[in-house]
Amino acid sequence: MAEPVTTAGQAGANPKHIGVIGGGIAGLTTALRLSQGGHRVTLWEREGHLGGLAAALPVAGTYLEHFYHHLFQSDREIVALIEELGIADHLLWLPSNVGYFADGKIWRLNGALDLLRLGFIPPHDRLRVGLVTAYLQRVKNWKKFERVTAHSWLRRAMGARAYDRTFGAQLRAKFGSYYDQVAMVWFWNKIYLRTTSRRSPLDQEKLGYIEGSFNVLIDALVGAARAAGADLRTGLAPTRLDQNPDSSWNVILDDPDAPVRCDAVIATVPSPIFSRLVPDLPADYRAKMLGLTSEAAVVALLQLDQPLTDIYWLNIADPNLPFTAVIEHTNFIDPQQYGDKRFVYLSKYLEPDHPYFSLSDDELMERYIPYLKRINPNFTASSIERRWVFRARAAQPIVTLSYGEKIPDHRTPLANLYLANMSQIYPEDRGTNYSVRLGNQISEMVLGDLATSSAGPVRVQGLSASREDGSTLEAGQGENPL
Numbered sequence: 351m352a353e354p355v356t357t358a359g360q361a362g363a364n365p366k367h368i369g370v371i372g373g374g375i376a377g378l379t380t381a382l383r384l385s386q387g388g389h390r391v392t393l394w395e396r397e398g399h400l401g402g403l404a405a406a407l408p409v410a411g412t413y414l415e416h417f418y419h420h421l422f423q424s425d426r427e428i429v430a431l432i433e434e435l436g437i438a439d440h441l442l443w444l445p446s447n448v449g450y451f452a453d454g455k456i457w458r459l460n461g462a463l464d465l466l467r468l469g470f471i472p473p474h475d476r477l478r479v480g481l482v483t484a485y486l487q488r489v490k491n492w493k494k495f496e497r498v499t500a501h502s503w504l505r506r507a508m509g510a511r512a513y514d515r516t517f518g519a520q521l522r523a524k525f526g527s528y529y530d531q532v533a534m535v536w537f538w539n540k541i542y543l544r545t546t547s548r549r550s551p552l553d554q555e556k557l558g559y560i561e562g563s564f565n566v567l568i569d570a571l572v573g574a575a576r577a578a579g580a581d582l583r584t585g586l587a588p589t590r591l592d593q594n595p596d597s598s599w600n601v602i603l604d605d606p607d608a609p610v611r612c613d614a615v616i617a618t619v620p621s622p623i624f625s626r627l628v629p630d631l632p633a634d635y636r637a638k639m640l641g642l643t644s645e646a647a648v649v650a651l652l653q654l655d656q657p658l659t660d661i662y663w664l665n666i667a668d669p670n671l672p673f674t675a676v677i678e679h680t681n682f683i684d685p686q687q688y689g690d691k692r693f694v695y696l697s698k699y700l701e702p703d704h705p706y707f708s709l710s711d712d713e714l715m716e717r718y719i720p721y722l723k724r725i726n727p728n729f730t731a732s733s734i735e736r737r738w739v740f741r742a743r744a745a746q747p748i749v750t751l752s753y754g755e756k757i758p759d760h761r762t763p764l765a766n767l768y769l770a771n772m773s774q775i776y777p778e779d780r781g782t783n784y785s786v787r788l789g790n791q792i793s794e795m796v797l798g799d800l801a802t803s804s805a806g807p808v809r810v811q812g813l814s815a816s817r818e819d820g821s822t823l824e825a826g827q828g829e830n831p832l
């Protein structure tokens with residue numbers, strides 16, 4: 351087992367009680383690090399299980415994520431954690447298999463040669479897609495992409511026709527009506543990380559997966575945090591945080607228990623939830639926090655008795671289809687692990703007020719199923735053995751122009767109250783790797799602050815590497831762009 355990640359300070363004879371709200375990957379990593387730092391930690395998670403968006407459900411004798419998950423080779427923080435927790439033997443790196451559905455046909459897209467065969471755009475446009483992609487893979491200074499939208503930059507660079515059918519279609523699929531507000535830095539990051547997942551442009555990309563599901567990591571994280579002394583409580587959602595005159599916090603629960611007094615509180619929940627929890631939050635911080643918006647996600651998971659396609663990740667570039675990606679997990683991970691059943695996710699990002707977000711599961715499936723025949727004419731609904739629908743209200747932060755300047759600080763204006771959620775991950779896109787990094791960083795910040803307030807300043811050692819240009823970029827995380 352690798353050495354545990356160093357924390358900034360040890361509580362020694364002066365342990366504090368720290369509350370963590372939210373038991374996703376960020377909250378669990380935070381609870382682990384603070385407990386390892388010698389403090390008493392209580393974590394509250396609203397759901398009956400831990401792991402948040404990365405958690406898995408039981409299927410076919412094993413577990414599978416509610417929302418499809420994989421890792422990129424650039425995901426160093428999460429890989430370090432996996433090694434530290436002693437579960438590296440579960441980490442698989444397997445070839446990805448990407449396709450594009452357009453003009454009623456699946457087009458493979460696993461490298462430069464496939465790009466040349468991309469028949470739904472003219473040869474000249476294929477070349478432009480290839481040249482723009484190659485250029486973006488080489489750009490290191492992402493700062494220049496902060497103040498231009500992906501829509502205008504890509505449209506100019508590739509020409510309207512090539513853009514509309516490829517990257518433009520993907521931006522619309524992911525960001526709906528916000529598609530022309532997303533900063534180019536977000537898109538660049540998606541492309542840039544592919545360079546780290548391939549040895550050469552002709553090489554097939556490899557993606558990571560945790561054999562047995564991300565629950566293996568979540569369980570190991572929970573076990574390590576509990577072993578370090580953390581009290582992780584599920585099915586309990588704080589309803590309010592009140593500050594005491596001595597700057598400690600009372601965590602109020604919908605529970606007959608008395609309020610729980612904490613010396614510091616770290617919230618890892620989405621910003622609108624945090625805003626409701628703290629009535630006394632100063633207006634300018636609240637406005638900054640709520641000024642950042644997110645897309646929601648609706649994801650249907652199907653258990654089939656036979657494959658739908660032979661592609662793992664199928665981007666849908668046909669606006670007539672009601673979902674925007676088909677992720678056939680069992681074309682990435684051997685179906686034998688699932689009793690030879692096939693598992694397919696139908697994904698759609700949308701605004702939370704989109705009608706699909708509030709459709710019943712049955713209504714949603716009624717709309718989705720007829721379209722599966724377009725992808726595979728031999729598909730019949732009778733091959734669906736089970737199905738689930740999962741929804742997440744805060745699923746994908748919308749990275750708009752100059753996003754870096756709009757992110758609220760982790761230290762709120764109220765003493766001993768911290769915010770660490772997905773909206774603060776930048777310039778990379780959100781992802782489990784960056785939630786681990788967030789948990790490492792916020793706990794280090796809190797450990798440093800506590801040590802400073804009780805025993806004078808300590809040196810806070812950064813966990814993320816800095817680049818020569820002063821940025822802290824680690825190549826990004828997210829889903830497959832074209």
Ligand SMILES: Cc1cc2nc3c(=O)[nH]c(=O)nc-3n(C[C@H](O)[C@H](O)[C@H](O)COP(=O)(O)OP(=O)(O)OC[C@H]3O[C@@H](n4cnc5c(N)ncnc54)[C@H](O)[C@@H]3O)c2cc1C
Nearest residue numbers: 372374375376395396402403404417419420587745781782
């Ligand atoms: C469709 C989809 C696909 C994805 N694919 C990938 C992928 O392939 N690879 C990857 O690395 N990442 C992927 N991600 C992103 C990844 O899942 C997230 O970035 C990560 O899990 C976020 O962790 P978190 O702890 O920051 O937040 P969350 O997981 O959102 O955790 C927040 C927790 O707070 C809890 N909570 C909310 N309100 C309260 C309250 N009042 N009291 C107590 N608890 C509360 C929630 O129940 C939740 O458990 C995907 C996400 C989605 C939606």
